[in-house]
Amino acid sequence: MNAGIINLSEKFDEHYSKELEKNDISVIPLTADDFEQEIKNLDAVIIRENALEDAALTCKILLKLKEKSDLYVWVFSSGHQKFGRTVYLQLGALGIIPEDCDATELQLIVTNSLKKMNRKRENAVLSANDYDFENDMEYALKFKLIPRNHSLKISGKKEIPLTNLEYKALDMLFRNANNTVTYEELFESVWDKDFSCQGYRIANLIFHLREKLKKNSEDPTFIRTVRSRGYMLDLSSL
Structure with a gap:
């Protein structure tokens, strides 16, 4: 499984990447300029942002992802506010990951969701074959x-x-x-x-x-x- 990390003003720390990769999730670093080229190769996306600086750009990215894919998307945010969280969810984010989320917790959030997605895909294939x-x-x-x-x-x-x-x-x-x-x-x-x-x-x-x-x-x-x-x-x- 592949998770694209779109780094904005904040950077996705290496210990988060290592925890994901230990659980068979490949981490693919992306930017706001190149993420669209990689959508077809991804299962999930995490937008790493500072809400006070990146809110408008995050909204733009969420809109693009919603338009072009059905990927699971999370916003990993510092400085977030309640209104901003609501907007992100309305634009298709599956959830907002808070700044105090540790590596194990983030890995479980992503892994559990992707496993659920894979089970649904497998069931859909079985249904189509039937x-x-x-x-x-x-x-x-x-x-x-x-x-x-x-x-x-x-x-x-x-x-x-x-x-x-x-x-x-x-x-x-x-x-x-x-x-x-x-x-x-x-x-x-x-x-x-x-x-x-x-x-x-x-x-x-x-x-x-x-x-x-x-x-x-x-x-x-x-x-x-x-x-x-x-x-x-x-x-x-x-």
């Missing part, structure tokens, strides 16, 4: 998700580019095609966090997905709303 493609080959050929490109092809037509979150949502719906996926299941699959009345985020994501399908398909009504429960990818019209 999908009955032999009996539903016609669906698989006509409604084709392309993992390498994070895109979709419908009936061999033009490839539809998707954002990372859109692809994850559509993948979850496809693995449960013609069956309801609840709001909770969809949220936890896409954001890898516990669902807590955040249906508006799912609704917004599904809205954008439907808009893309509408522009690129003669029959864009694939994603059906199952009232009070969730959504269904209805492939019966293919």
Whole structure:
């Protein structure tokens, strides 16, 4: 597992790195200028900052990470204030690591989260492997998700580019095609966090997905709303 460390005004001390590496987490030093080039090689990111000096830059980095990845992100901060912590969490940080956090505690925070993430990925792979493609080959050929490109092809037509979150949502719906996926299941699959009345985020994501399908398909009504429960990818019209 790889953890990228983005050093701002404060530096990530070597004893923290050594503790992570003892637990099979490779530490990759990054800067605010080069972190985007390494996103695809990372499992997690820690932003090491001084909140009094780096708040604006930290927010900018969090926005970029949220836009381009689903990585676990922590802000390891000195001089932090309650308002700043709230903003960071709203921008996608998994947590705020305080200045008095010792190396063992930080290692446990990161390791426990990454192990949980890996278990969910393994379960997702098993679920995908259990999908009955032999009996539903016609669906698989006509409604084709392309993992390498994070895109979709419908009936061999033009490839539809998707954002990372859109692809994850559509993948979850496809693995449960013609069956309801609840709001909770969809949220936890896409954001890898516990669902807590955040249906508006799912609704917004599904809205954008439907808009893309509408522009690129003669029959864009694939994603059906199952009232009070969730959504269904209805492939019966293919």
